Amino acid sequence: RVAASSAPRAPCRCPPIPSTACKKAFDMRESVLNESDETARQFAFSTLEQLRLDQRLPEAALAQMYGTGKLCRQKRQDVVETMAEISERLGLHVQTAGLAVNIFDRFTARAWQRMTEAKLVAVVSILLAAKFLEVSAPNFNDLSALSKTTREKLRDVELDVLDELSWDLHTPTPHAFAEQLCTVVGASAPVRTRAEFLIDLSYYDHEMLEHSHMIIACSSFLLSWKQLDDHRSAAxxxxxxxxISRTPMSELIRCCDLLDKSFNAILHAQSTTDAANPCMGSHGRVSPSSVMSNFTAEMEHDQQHAHDLVNGGKHFFVPVVQ
Known part of the structure; x- marks a missing residue:
């Protein structure tokens, strides 16, 4: 018994799988993946259509007031920058900040004649957007300290904004459209990063108030492909x-030109700042000029990643920020 149990056993050999069976399994896997991708695209299409129906009309009248100088454009840009800083300090999502800007603009369009404290309205807009989209709302004491006002004053302004907007706060932001568009067009990571950055820039420009959020999102992808030399995807x-946006190409191109103008202005401002203060950091500011340094670093990382992919035999468009 001992001798029999200690005798070496022949290795267990599984029968070889025929090459036809391997090919069939591979084709089945590819079919399942393609079917899954197509299902995701169809769901994204239906979601985009629902978002398009839910979006609000552009605030063209407000844009005209800023354009004619009836309202101060620089003041609005400063307010939007303050809202971005507060949103980052509170750790809010980017869509929350976008909804807050939309609430501020809608209230301004209706109550600009009696609005004397724009920054206080901006803080309240952040509060309302956070209550609508975030899991937990910001603390009243924190907002009171940031706005340098009392809790009672914040509550009064909050009720004023809600009454003016008839408690109707919901609207899809450009980032919500961009999330679905990534699935529809199969955008690469660098294109998605650039498109999201262009959408962030759109909040600062009063001229973008003439375009709907869906047009802004679609234009950001068109411009991203153009800037990253991916002309094949753009075409x-x-x-x-x-x-998808039910918009003529002429309007998409016009929106692309506005986004491109804002992008080039930020590049110029960033290069001027770096030349004047080569050792100065952003210190957490979320203005476009301060974000640009982090954005450029991300693009350099994507460029190195793209180089690795090219060496691996895959075609990949290398983003270059100039």
Whole structure:
């Protein structure tokens, strides 16, 4: 018994799988993946259509008031920058900050004649957007300290904004559209990063109030492909984006030009700041000029990642910030 149990056993050999069976399994896996991708695209299409129906009309009248000088454009830009800083300090999502800007603009369009404390309205807009989108709302004491006012004053302004807007706060932000568009067009990581950055810039420009949030999102992808030299994707998806947004290409191109102008202005401002203060950091500010340094670092990381992919035999468009 001992001798029999200690005798070496023959290795267990599984029968070889025929090459036809391997190919069939591989084709089945590819079919499942393609079907899953197509299902995700169809769901994204239906979600985009619902978001398009839910979005609000552009505040064209407000944009005209800023354009003619009836309202101060620089004051609005300063307020939006303050809102971005507060949102980052409170750790809010980017869509919350976008909704807060929308609430501020809608209230301004209706009550600009009696609005004397724009920054206080901005803080209340952040509070309302956070209550609507975040899991937990910011603390009243923190907002009171940031706005340098009392809790009672904040509550009064909050009720004033809610009454003026008839308690109707919901609207899809450009970031909500961009999230679904990434699935529809199969955007790469660098394109998505650039598009999201362009959407962030759109909040600072009063001229973007003339365009709907869906047009802004579609234009950000078109401009991202153009800036990253991915002209093939731009040509492939331009008509699709026009059909999805139900907008003529001329309006998408006009929105792209506005975004491109803002992007180049930020690049120029950042280069001027770096030349004047080569050792100065952003110190947590969320203005476009301060974000640009972090954005450029992210693009350099993507460029190195793209280089690795190219060496691995895959085609990848390298983003370059100039």
């Amino acid at each position: 492939k998806h331009s008509q699709l984006l026009s059909q």
